[in-house]
Amino acid sequence: MDWMALSDAEWTAVRLSLRVATVAMLSSLPLALLAAMVLARGRFWGKSVLNGLVHMPLVLPPVVTGFVLLLLFGRRGPIGAFLAENFGIVFSFRWTGAALACAVMGFPLMVRSIRLSIDAVDRKLEDAAATLGAGPVWVFLTVTLPLILPGIIAGMILSFAKAMGEFGATITFVSNIPGETQTLSSAIYTFTQVPGGDAGAMRLAVVSVVISMGALMLSEIFAAFAAKRSVTA
Amino acid sequence: MSLEVEARHRVGAFTIDAAFTSDGSVTALFGRSGSGKTSLINIIAGLLRPDSGRIVLDGDVIADSERRIFTPIHRRRFGYVFQEARLFPHMSVRKNLAYGRWFAGAEKSASQFGRVVEMLGIGHLLDRRPSTLSGGERQRVAVGRALLASPRLLLMDEPLAALDEARKAEILPYLERLRDETRIPIVYVSHSVAEIARLAERVIVIENGRVQASGDAAVILSQPAAVHAMDWREAGALLEGVVESHDSAHNLTVVRAGECLVRVPQLFVPPGHSVRLHIAARDVMLATVRPEGISALNVFEGTVIDLSPDEKASIDVRVQCGGNVILARITALSRDALQLAPGKSVHAIIKTVALDH
Structure with missing residues (x-):
């Protein structure tokens, strides 16, 4: 099994990918929950525009998304410059930029998943909670949120899996710097570009398959658990 | 309130x-x-x-x-x-x-x-x-x-x-x-x-x-x-009554409504408690003579107040029984066979089990 031993550089790529995917997933969660709630429940002018905007990364070529991020969040981009000057947050050519790219790419998947579960919530239960004295915030926290938890978890795992595989937007936005922005996917790509890199590409591919399968199985377990819990009464 | x-x-x-x-x-x-x-x-x-x-x-x-x-x-x-x-x-x-x-x-x-x-x-x-x-x-x-x-x-x-x-x-x-x-x-x-x-x-x-x-x-x-x-x-009649006694051996309760003592399936309220009984018209039979050897526990003597006009095959008869008005639904054929008319004295028969809501 010698050929399966990962080199330090490869381990770095794996660790970086896990970190980028985790940060991307967690940081996009609050915003995705808000967007899903607004899209599922809100009634306002321009809702279809918001819906389109949220789903944009799903239909745009990833390279275009990466390029737009570069324009907006790059060092001279309007948002990037503002954040760098006022908060010292820099995205371009940093792992944080990779996380941002992954978060943006996974966002529509997470929103969709959460929104579907919000649509499935029996609003009569929320009415019942209100008649028992719960104000809107409490209704959300004690009834809606627990009932959509399966959708939230599924959305998180989808976003995580998407981040693990993200390539186009990341490489366009933050390039392919070993130890900083070289994720699993970019590392595999790099291996395939050099003579004799097949073995390395194969090793990382196996790691990638294992992580993806693990995430998928985890989501199945959560889904089964949630289905058992939320049989409607 | x-x-x-x-x-x-x-x-x-x-x-x-x-x-x-x-x-x-x-x-x-x-x-x-x-x-x-x-x-x-x-x-x-x-x-x-x-x-x-x-x-x-x-x-x-x-x-x-x-x-x-x-x-x-x-x-x-x-x-x-x-x-x-x-x-x-x-x-x-x-x-x-x-x-x-x-x-x-x-x-x-x-x-x-x-x-x-x-x-x-x-x-x-x-x-x-x-x-x-x-x-x-x-x-x-x-x-x-x-x-x-x-x-x-x-x-x-x-x-x-x-x-x-x-x-x-x-x-x-x-x-x-x-x-x-x-x-x-x-x-x-x-x-x-x-x-x-x-x-x-x-x-x-x-x-x-x-x-x-x-x-x-x-x-x-x-x-x-x-x-x-x-x-x-x-459709039926509503009787206002008071719980008179309980017959726990037979799981029955006796309710006094006007002068009638109505036996109903056991009610879990103390004697003296007022209750309301709904007697559906279709659960009431009429007889012109007092029936003998019958399982129904409630037989009340009364007089016919009026009869509803023919609708469908059945008619509703209002009967005055000891201070109550009971509604009985019978066929038009029975009305003719028994020659029912206002003022005629009849017996209203109500099965106790029919009162089990």
């Missing part, structure tokens, strides 16, 4: 324009399905905001469109028992029960919890999930949950409609206890005469979103407006 409701609301082509007041402990909103009674109770609860109207409970203005007052649902403290129990599927029965208690302030917690659980007979269900309960059990838990939120008014929207006859019979006694033991006024929506006859003090008959009649249950339920709103098969 005094409840004052006034509401005008349009939904598509349907208009609700109703106003009523009630000071009874149980006020029934009675009418066919689609008459607007559920919309009306939702307006009282605050789930539906009417185009205009006002709701006043004990002098406290809950909503008034003219004065732009609208108390949100969660601040009204009106308990609501829905047709489907609407228990929270992600919580145990115990947590479901405790849900509203928490918002009401847990000051009188433990003893009240125990009393409600005991009254509804749900102590053995506390650690179960709602999905594992039967329909009747769910509905009892839903009643308990509403009660434990310490409501000022309890709204019930056909709480028994989704249940079969056996489950209804299981829950009705609990609702009677609820009415008699708690001092919480109840607004009860139903299209079932049997339920309303047993539970309600005041009846508001709703038809096409409007109030057709309102007043004391015994009076209203024998009026044409109410008869029109009820299922034809359910």
